[in-house]
Amino acid sequence: MTNTFTLGDRTVNRLGYGAMQLAGPGAFGAPRDRDAALAVLREAVASGVNHIDTSDFYGPHVVNRLIREALHPYPDDLVIVTKIGARRGDDGSWIPAFSAEELAQAVHDNLRNLGLDTLEVNVRFMFGVHGPAEGSIEAPLAVVAALQRQGLIRHIGLSNVTAAQVAQGRRICDVVCVQNHYNLAHRVDDAVIDDLARSGVAYTPFFPLGGFTPLQSSTLSDVAQSLGVTPMQVALAWLLRRAPNILLIPGTSSLTHLRENLAAAELDLPEEAMVALDGVSADDSSSE
Numbered sequence: 001m002t003n004t005f006t007l008g009d010r011t012v013n014r015l016g017y018g019a020m021q022l023a024g025p026g027a028f029g030a031p032r033d034r035d036a037a038l039a040v041l042r043e044a045v046a047s048g049v050n051h052i053d054t055s056d057f058y059g060p061h062v063v064n065r066l067i068r069e070a071l072h073p074y075p076d077d078l079v080i081v082t083k084i085g086a087r088r089g090d091d092g093s094w095i096p097a098f099s100a101e102e103l104a105q106a107v108h109d110n111l112r113n114l115g116l117d118t119l120e121v122n123v124r125f126m127f128g129v130h131g132p133a134e135g136s137i138e139a140p141l142a143v144v145a146a147l148q149r150q151g152l153i154r155h156i157g158l159s160n161v162t163a164a165q166v167a168q169g170r171r172i173c174d175v176v177c178v179q180n181h182y183n184l185a186h187r188v189d190d191a192v193i194d195d196l197a198r199s200g201v202a203y204t205p206f207f208p209l210g211g212f213t214p215l216q217s218s219t220l221s222d223v224a225q226s227l228g229v230t231p232m233q234v235a236l237a238w239l240l241r242r243a244p245n246i247l248l249i250p251g252t253s254s255l256t257h258l259r260e261n262l263a264a265a266e267l268d269l270p271e272e273a274m275v276a277l278d279g280v281s282a283d284d285s286s287s288e
Contacts, residue, residue, distance in 0.1 A: 001240060003265055005247060007051065007202050008121055008155035008176040010079050014240060015265040016051030017044045017258070018206070018249035019063045027058045028092035031066070031253065040258055041070035045078065047262055053179075053204070053249040055083040056109040057094075064113035072115045081177070081204075082110045083159060085125030085140070096125075100143045107152050122147075123157035123179050131181070132162045137169055145173045157202075163192050170201075177202035177247070184235055184280045185215055197245040204247045209235045219280050223273045229264075232257075236264035238277045 003014050020027050022037040031037040044052070056064050064082075071078070084106035087097040097106065103124075110119055124137075124144055137158075147153050157177035158169050169175050178196060182189050182205035193203045209215050209232050217231075224231045232250070239246050250261040269277070 002244065003240075005202055005245060006200065007079060007081075007247065010077075010120065012051040012079050012247065013048055013265070014247050015049070015236070015262060016053065016247060016249045017041075017049045018251035019052055019054040019067060020058050021251040021253045022066055023058045023062045026092050027063075028088060029059065030062055033253070034066070036255070037066050037253055038070045040253060040255055041067060043255060044258060044262075045071060045075060047259075049262070050075070050077045051079050051081065051247060051249070053081045053083075054114075055086075056106060056113055057083070057086050057088055060088045061109070061113050064110060068113065068115045079120050080114060080116070081121040081123060081157065082114070082119050083123045083125055083179075084110070084144075085159075098140045103140065103143045104147060107147050111152065118151060119153045121155045121157055121176060122153040123159045123177065125160050132160050132165070134162055134164065137161070137165050138172060141169055141172050148173070157204075163189070166192055166196075175201060177204055179204040179206060181205070181207050182239075183208050183210055183215060184220060184238060184277060185210065185217065187281075193243050193246065197243045200245070202245050202247050203243065204249055205239060206249065208232070208239055208248065208250055217280050219276050223269075223276060227267070227269075227273070229267060230260055233260060233264040233267055234269070234273075234277070236261060237267040237269050238274070240265065241269060241274060 004011050005014050022031055024030055054063050084103055087095050089095055144156055155176040156173055159179035166178055180189050196203050220231050224234045236248055252258050
């Protein structure tokens with residue numbers, strides 16, 4: 001199993017870092033411990049992470065500014081992937097923001113707060129802020145493609161999209177990654193992952209352990225216990241084995257959990273463990 005993959009035209013380590021949890025509860029407001037948030041970012045990069053997933057709607061603005069403070073000037077090999085397509089209400093609610101003006105503003109907000117001239121990869125939250133919703137993505141994706149032609153975005157990705165939208169998006173422009181909800185018990189995207197793998201397109205699952213309510217599976221717990229590791233480490237290692245194009249972005253605000261997550265890249269799951277884990281389904285587990 002190789003631990004690197006080409007994202008756009010950059011080679012990244014497959015186990016990266018998702019910065020969402022560096023903001024306050026619900027990715028809203030300031031972090032509980034600002035110094036700890038900065039320390040996590042610095043240790044992640046020092047430990048070999050060269051793929052960070054973020055968005056200016058985390059906070060909003062909070063997380064990108066933390067990333068800039070902790071890591072700017074950025075290492076040459078660091079790829080920062082950002083998301084647009086939503087904004088935050090005063091109560092922390094998630095509000096779709098798909099108009100041309102909102103999308104352009106979001107790109108400029110990400111650039112300013114990260115201290116960048118160009119976004120390496122920009123991933124749009126299509127339609128469903130909380131999950132996929134069917135419908136044409138041609139109009140909003142055309143706006144993002146126009147921003148790419150202006151030099152503000154280097155590569156385009158999709159998020160919270162259906163299989164049909166992935167296919168439509170790839171007809172409209174070059175898509176370098178898809179970011180959707182996927183884990184041991186939530187495998188709606190199995191066919192999408194395999195199709196993208198054949199085309200060399202990255203797939204980034206979020207909620208690798210089920211979501212805000214962790215996946216409860218006796219199989220997962222038993223495998224973790226037998227190997228002397230955590231269920232999260234097993235869930236991450238399974239995803240790395242699932243397909244070569246899967247890139248992981250587990251998030252945490254804890255140095256201890258960061259180290260545990262990164263160690264999953266070296267976890268060798270025995271074949272019998274893989275067989276047992278492949279058999280996990282929503283029927284014998286519970287997630288959010």
